Amino acid sequence: MSNALLENATPSQSTPVPAWFRDQQRAAAERYESLPAPSRQDESWRFANLQAFDVQDYAPARPIASETAADLAAQSIGIAGAEPKLVFANDQLLARPRPAQLPAGVVFAPLAEALQTHPELVQQYALREGATLGSRKFAALHQSSLRNGTFLYVPKGVQVEVPLQSFHWLAGAGQAIFPHTLLIAEEGSSVTLVDWFEAGDDSKALACGIHDLWVGKNANVRHVAVQEWSREVTSIHSNTTRVQSGGSVVHLGLHLGGKFSRTESASFLEGAGARSEMLALTIADGAQEFDQRTLQNHLAPGTASDLLYKNALYDTAKTIFAGLIRVAPEAHHTDAYQKVRNLVLSDLAEANSMPGLEILADQVRCTHGATTGEIHPEELFYMQARGIAKKDAFRLITFGFLNEVLSRFPCDAIREPLQNRLLERLRGH
Amino acid sequence: MSLIIRNLHARVVGGQEILRGLDLEIEKGRVHAVMGPNGSGKSTLSKVIAGHPDYEVTEGEILLDGQSLLGLEPDERARAGLFLAFQYPMEIPGVSNANFIRAALSARLKEGEELDATEYYGELYEKMDRLEIPRGFTARSVNEGFSGGEKKRNEVLQMAMLKPSYAILDETDSGLDIDALKIVSAGVNDQRGPNLGALVITHYQRLLDYITPDVVHVLLGGRIVRSGGPELALELEARGYDWIREELAEPAAV
């Protein structure tokens, strides 16, 4: 991989950043240079299309033209009424509508601003560890190239009722963006954030993003990431969630766009009684490839995790799911579930499943399951017998299959717009 | 106006013939019952009429108000006015009952037409009330986790919403306790009238106490071998099927 990506990689010159941040970025750049490229010998890249993640042809994104900017800002609706919002395009802040008053102490700001106003929080929580699921090199690239992102801090005991949203637009050929989200929910707080990853046009581009969610004691966090990149985008995204005692998090991913998309999602259940729900749905069509790696890491007693990933595959699409439940020796009385279901809708699609367990503790309840199949002919006949045409029946059954994931998300206001997104995406099939 | 089945021969694709020259005419406004022992071809008959892909018709015809159903897809037959209440209704995870019925109704509209949501829910709730189905039902996935009785009630609800001209009720009584049977039967009777022809397929006479047929047929060996009034059902209940077999006995093998 060349250095093109690292040139101009330091944060936007207009805003000064703390020295420690700049030092970290330099160290990350060195790490990026020295780490080996992923190889098939590495179990975390088994079945992966390694060529797809060769990123040397991209350069850090330039700002987009102002007329496009206005356009994209106007399109950044997502969940109607869910404000304030942050809107970024090519890693630059475009708009920041904030009609609603957030509870006192809540910070919802661009990361570049937070580095000025709350440097100690950023230093304490941001990018504390590299990726655990194979993308260390890409995590280093992200850190070295990071320019802006979403920073959300909710103080102790504060409940944010309205869902917050942030938009990350990507436009322009050969551009690379490094979207970042840092969410810190202090003890007993509660918040919902929806991150939208959107295509400004259909050019070939790169997105290399990271979310870090820190869920404090007894805090309650819901996070949604909707990936709707264009069909020419290569995307590498890792999500790391750390949950303290009694904390609870639901992370939902909608993987809809991109050409090659790798998503790594890891939950670290660090405090007793912590719980994490990991949900994702993928619609893969054309020649799309989705590579999904997950970790449910139980590090404390009485923790619970529940993962449900569903993939619908059309055409010559390919999916990989590799998930690991790990229960550390001290994490007794753990409940861990993991289920991946693939619905294969064409003769050329390929679904790979690698559900894994590593159990080192006693008194645990762990199960995992992986199924791959087609639409049941009797289900289809039942629908047809009600007058629904075959093609519509296929679509409705597929919708139902994926909708089971959405129905697990505990927020009605968000579920419905997401269902519409899903229907929209299924329309051509 | 009737559903006419003429000299129908059918089998499981590539298998043994199950229906061997079946004749039946269901006039609009009338309720016909078909009774028969296990293996006589009752369930095959309902599936063949509805166009199940596992079966093939080798001879004969099925006409709905003069239109041939053979060669039509199951959904085309349904939109032509045919309804099948399944013996074992399918579960469709993730699709709510309300959406499912709405999709089925929308499929019957002309291009560009749309269902009025208020009217739709108004009608749906009214019909659910008559079938004593609680409101929470609309948000549940189709038949998923339903008891036997709930599934059958759902079938009758769908029938009420889709308003077919001909309905086939395939062993709708199976798996129902007496209370559920009464509710389901009342739901069917509600829909009786000059615009509906019905074919009630059942193993037991019990159902016919609640849905009184105009005509009763006996299905044996893939054919209708006897027809009569409601009293025939009672006679079958009392005497079984052997006496009919004996009366037909002369050339035992067909």
Place this chain on the structure above:
Amino acid sequence: MSTEVISQLEIDRTRGDFHYPEAHTFDAGIGLNHATIDYIADVKGEPDWIREFRHRALDVFLSKPMPTHWASQDLENIIFDKIRYYLSNAQRPTRSWDEVPEDVKRTFERLGIPEQERKFLAGVEAQFDSEAVYSNIKKALGDQGVIFVGSTEGLKEHPEIFRKWFGKVIPTGDNKFSALNSAVFSGGSFIYVPPGVKVKHPLQAYFRINAENFGQFERTLIIADEGSEVMYMEGCTAPKFETATLHSAVVELVALKGAKIQYVTVQNWSANVFNLVTKRAVAHEEAEVKWIDCNIGSRLTMKYPGVVLKGRKARGEVLSIALANNGQHQDTGAKMIHAADETTSNIISKSISIGKGRATYRGLVHIPKHLKGCKNNTECDALLINSSSRTDTYPAITVRGSGNSVQHEASVSQVSAEQIFYMQQRGLTEAQAMSLSVNGFVNDLVREFPMEYSVELKRLIDLEMEGSVG
């Protein structure tokens, strides 16, 4: 099978932990190089094609890295330079126990083998270190054309069948250990069942390691011709030496059209044996291959029996039980390669980890594109006993195209303290209660096994549990 007979089927670990002084006529010395291979080929008087096959295999073995990027680091503890690769006294097994050398005969008598042969087996082969010392089948079977001999004898006496299939199911380069076996193999069974012949009683092979610092590399090839049926059972023991012993076998099965092969293993090596075995079958049209694989012994076992489902409607099955006690790692699993329409496979794996034992399941299910009507069902259940034990599950499933159905389920659980307390309150000891629970856990699977093995297995589990509690 009466239980009386079964109770004499004693091949538990304590029974096997003895050895007699060795005095071998043929000894390839310590370490492995091309000279070792020439020594083996010379002693065995092998044809050139086998000699060349061995030399090529050695090069492959030397060129392949240890698979430690996914497998246990414990593999690094095998010192290939300190192992003896070939030890024997004679090249031809006898047909009668009377002719077996006295000390060897005593060994097998202590293990109960001649008795079992009299009672229920259709044929027996007994291997002592590198070569079969005894091999015999019932006359009636021999008359029907069934061949059951050691591989050394098979390749000499039946080259036309042997050469056709040898190395075809498992190529030399399949993995590092199949290459090692291909270089230095000796012993193992060669079986051919002619078309339509159904062998009613099991054929049994018994593998005994008696020498220290020794590697046993048997090679088994079973061909069931069209419409035939055969069941093969293998048992194994070794004394507990201070140093590690290596056992690395290759087993190839070929089930031609409509044939049925059942292959039953009760692996009870002593806890110093590295047991690294490659087992695979090819099932042709409507053929059926069932691996029944029980791993109780060894220090590290790596074994993933597989079936290549090559013909339409072929069926493959792996039923496996692994028991990992202190110091043991049972790394087992199954591979199902679907290569024709309407093929079905079934994998049921149950593992029990006790104390510091570790059980790992690795699975591979592959359905390539353009196949229709293929089905796989996999169930892996792990039972943990005692908080320091460990279990892992790593399946990999690839399905291309619609029209197939694959289902994998795995669970991890433990014997509940409540359950144990309940049984103790009824007067059972803790060990008895544990045994009952563990037997309950494997029961539905053991029921699928041949009777004589299911009882034996339960007894072995009881023995393991006795040592594990208190």
